[in-house]
Amino acid sequence: MKKITIYELCKKINASLLRGDENNVLTSINSLENATENEIVFINQNKFIGETKKTCALTCLTSQNLAPELQNFKNVIVSENPYLSFALATRLFASAHIKDEPKNINSHVSNSFSFISETALVGKNVQIGHNCHVGDHVVIGDNTTIENNVVIYDSVKIGNNVIISSGAVIGSQGFGFAQDSEKWVQIKHLGGVVIHDNVNIGSNTTIDRGTLDPTIIGKDVIIDNLVHIAHNVKIGNSTAIAAMTGIAGSTTIGQRCMIGGMVGIFGHLTITDDVIITPKSNVYRSIKKPGRYASLFPLVEFRVWKKISLLLLKLDKIKSLYK
């Protein structure tokens, strides 16, 4: 169990104690429902204020705005960026809850059912989990974590502070074939994958290698689980991609985009910077203007859907009315 005073915590999470006793000791962070007296809770929205009456926690982290509403806490900590302070607090207390860090390796020979090629270059403080494959000429930067059952094919380059979650496959052959009458002839994809610093890749995600030039994942990009990134895609810095989204070959995504889950982005497109895509949307054309986009059939009861979809299909019967 971790023990940290409120004074120390505030320094580490960029926050300050608005009211209370800075010498009180905290042992963890928890939800309103499950927190004990010595655990801190996080309140970021008005709608949770009602629930604060039931919590055992004496200490909360919140915003300057919500603080006056939180009279039933002994200790109130405020931050200009409360969600960031919350994230930092979870990191601080993490070791007390979960310790699922793969063991450190000091050489290229794994001791845990992982194969690491002798020609791979592995940086300092790199963690590689169980049942991984690290191919020839792979480069892995410092402080990078490869979790379990991850496959990294030949010649993939991975930067510093990268996290690759379990089951991800990086650098497999792109889906490019030439036709020889009814046979498909596989193009051997010779470009690799380049993953820049601070990238986070989710579980069972796949990133294919480029045809001749590499597939590129920019700095600070975060990618969720079960995402597919095809050959020669380029993703700009700080872009976030939620689960199950697929990006087809040779598409370029800008910086600071936020792509919702299960979005399908077609191939050979260009998405500019600062684009937000609603989850589940179909992106079949390039987007040149920053902003928020959507493409979702409305959700209705099934019997309504049958009527509406029929009328939709007959729209050309009334097209004369359009002008």
Next chain:
Amino acid sequence: MKKITIYELCKKINASLLRGDENNVLTSINSLENATENEIVFINQNKFIGETKKTCALTCLTSQNLAPELQNFKNVIVSENPYLSFALATRLFASAHIKDEPKNINSHVSNSFSFISETALVGKNVQIGHNCHVGDHVVIGDNTTIENNVVIYDSVKIGNNVIISSGAVIGSQGFGFAQDSEKWVQIKHLGGVVIHDNVNIGSNTTIDRGTLDPTIIGKDVIIDNLVHIAHNVKIGNSTAIAAMTGIAGSTTIGQRCMIGGMVGIFGHLTITDDVIITPKSNVYRSIKKPGRYASLFPLVEFRVWKKISLLLLKLDKIKSLYK
């Protein structure tokens, strides 16, 4: 090869022999097309009656209603719930066809390229396949099967009679990040995953751990392949989720729901009990009323789609006609 009399079979699958010889011996269950004389076939729908003329099978399992139509079988077995009896029959004959059960382990040290933490608690008659990772403080109940290449992170709790198919990843970090200007700061997800009894999880499915409280999969829930369940999702008892469906963070799904394949359910929603979602639908709002829902653009020839989608986009040109 298994050998069982019709008399014994009927007792084990809750069925009864309507006509025939209860001492006949059966060796397996098979399709109409491929069955031999000593194999039983299953006929559940009118449309298959025509095909019964060609089968070699002498024995069929069917409903009371269809039985009179099946005069060309020597032995006719009927059941009040024929599909359930069929399921039980497949289980009975399974060992003769497939024996892909992972080997039993009696201790926490695996003999098959699997890592099982010394602090994991593994119940009786648990099967763990090859190349698995079972993290610290994981709890696995009795009679549970973990197939191959499965990753179970720290502190995940798994009940009795659970089946987790190959390649699944349970308890990886949720996709929650705070922004620090253009950097994403990962929230360390400290809640685990709780999987209740009799749950079935498909191949390459991912279930993320909760932020502070756990992600919860209720009793008797069945989940297909390549499903993604995000942090802090709660799924009610007996709900079924088909392949490739994604459920975003903090959404709660009721009991006995049937979610089709490739459905996208947005985050922070509540779906009530007994809801049926058509495959591929977009669920971007909570559902408070049981029933069947859909959200699908109609399938048409591409040239028709181009016309219709254009007219759809111009609907506001005729909005004056709506009243």
Next chain:
Amino acid sequence: MKKITIYELCKKINASLLRGDENNVLTSINSLENATENEIVFINQNKFIGETKKTCALTCLTSQNLAPELQNFKNVIVSENPYLSFALATRLFASAHIKDEPKNINSHVSNSFSFISETALVGKNVQIGHNCHVGDHVVIGDNTTIENNVVIYDSVKIGNNVIISSGAVIGSQGFGFAQDSEKWVQIKHLGGVVIHDNVNIGSNTTIDRGTLDPTIIGKDVIIDNLVHIAHNVKIGNSTAIAAMTGIAGSTTIGQRCMIGGMVGIFGHLTITDDVIITPKSNVYRSIKKPGRYASLFPLVEFRVWKKISLLLLKLDKIKSLYK
């Protein structure tokens, strides 16, 4: 580094030298941007002609039509099927770039954290990577490659010249359950999976075994990453299926179809030969006529989507206008 003369290259890729010196030596194939003098580039489209001024490459592969435009290359190679010649060239130079081929095995006992059942039949020149599981009675044909972390369940039959990429799971239980009040009783799927010659299966793809008869993947079928193929699906020869597409149980797909990425095909349907499905489409009915189909809500700015989707839902207010 590979060294090959233009004369030799032309013979191997079914092309001919239109202009230049057939004794020049090539070392690899590369992109216009990154190629060196001794590397060949590929130009297939008009739009790349402008970029040829900047390349260092002296040799290009192109079509008869584009050749006259490519005066700044010393050596111009032309082919009647330039994309096929390109594919063959990538294969020729592949060994110089990537060598991520799993090691050959000569027996059923793996030396690389892979389990291969003693009852599996493995052909000649088969490559099996790390951390794989090959179950009982599996058959693997000649020249087939199973990459890393692949799971092949009992009784799956795989043909010759098949490639199965990392993380794929072949032959897991289908998602078929009978209901016993609020409990789901798993049907044990006894049919296997049959994968014919020259099939290519992508990373983290899952193919479930059939209920009684097998799931069938025809000859020359190519399947991308994270695809799901349910129990008893049949896929006709030479069909291509892009990433993240899902095909529900008992559906039959014809020959030479091209199914885009993230398409959802419902169960128990029949898709005829030579059908093209636009990525992300919903296929909820059988398709009897060859051609190109789509089903996509148009992509618009979010505020436009809100207006349009509202009007769509009210189409029945104007249905009187339809006639």
